[in-house]
Amino acid sequence: MLNKRQRFLTAVAIFCSLALCIAPLQVAGGGPLLQPSPRLEEVDLASYLREQQLAAARLREVTPTLPEARTTVTRATMHVVQKGDTLWSLAQQYSVSVAALKQWNSLRNNLIKVGQTLQVSAGQPLISRSGTSTSYQLLWPVIGTVSSGWGYRTRFEKFHYGLDIAAPTGTPIYAACAGVVEYAGWKNGYGYCVFLDHGNGLKTAYGHASKLYVKRGQSVEAGQRIAAVGSTGFSTGPHVHLEVRINGRLVNPATVLPKTR
Numbered sequence: 420m421l422n423k424r425q426r427f428l429t430a431v432a433i434f435c436s437l438a439l440c441i442a443p444l445q446v447a448g449g450g451p452l453l454q455p456s457p458r459l460e461e462v463d464l465a466s467y468l469r470e471q472q473l474a475a476a477r478l479r480e481v482t483p484t485l486p487e488a489r490t491t492v493t494r495a496t497m498h499v500v501q502k503g504d505t506l507w508s509l510a511q512q513y514s515v516s517v518a519a520l521k522q523w524n525s526l527r528n529n530l531i532k533v534g535q536t537l538q539v540s541a542g543q544p545l546i547s548r549s550g551t552s553t554s555y556q557l558l559w560p561v562i563g564t565v566s567s568g569w570g571y572r573t574r575f576e577k578f579h580y581g582l583d584i585a586a587p588t589g590t591p592i593y594a595a596c597a598g599v600v601e602y603a604g605w606k607n608g609y610g611y612c613v614f615l616d617h618g619n620g621l622k623t624a625y626g627h628a629s630k631l632y633v634k635r636g637q638s639v640e641a642g643q644r645i646a647a648v649g650s651t652g653f654s655t656g657p658h659v660h661l662e663v664r665i666n667g668r669l670v671n672p673a674t675v676l677p678k679t680r
């Protein structure tokens with residue numbers, strides 16, 4: 420029989436050996452789980468998750484109201500105004516209404532000028548030139564929610580030279596304008612990305628894709644599927660990072676995208 424003291428010492432011995440057995444297991448099993456993934460190192464996890472939830476909620480709200488026409492984008496017909504053209508003659512020529520012509524071209528009155536480029540059909544106007552000035556009107560490349568605009572962001576404390584459109588992984592990314600594929604592949608922070616050259620000094624880039632459907636040197640139409648949304652490269656959730664360059668300078672994509680999607 421063990422006395423009180425012996426029983427106590429036995430219990431302590433058992434406890435200690437158990438603790439020694441368990442302790443290394445905890446380190447081995449629990450260690451890697453506590454290690455932050457390098458991608459999230461600079462991001463506060465709680466606020467990141469909260470943002471993802473908000474983005475998902477916004478997507479649920481926004482997606483059903485977006486027009487389905489985006490998947491069958493047609494390039495708008497453009498007409499350069501000739502001597503003798505009037506809004507009425509153009510309306511007749513292209514079987515559209517004067518009101519539609521005014522709306523597509525943001526005309527405040529019925530005056531049009533010789534040489535002026537007008538959109539004369541439904542669809543998306545692309546690059547148009549009027550005299551010496553060139554105006555660019557791109558297509559929205561993705562159906563989704565703008566999750567980050569052009570400018571300073573508090574989260575990363577650096578300037579954001581693009582527009583982020585959040586959408587579920589696999590959502591098609593469309594060419595914002597007709598052009599040629601300048602680059603398609605992996606590029607540092609961009610992850611899998613596509614760079615398009617549209618001529619006329621216009622270039623666009625699409626980052627963080629999960630899949631690429633085009634190759635370097637290939638011609639693409641406006642609205643053609645070029646990639647799928649993902650979260651590759653420096654990204655904290657599925658979205659496309661859209662960049663627009665005009666004559667070599669990055670510009671705010673919002674200034675060349677239609678106000679409505």
Ligand SMILES: [Zn+2]
Binds near residue numbers: 660661
């Ligand atoms: Zn971005």
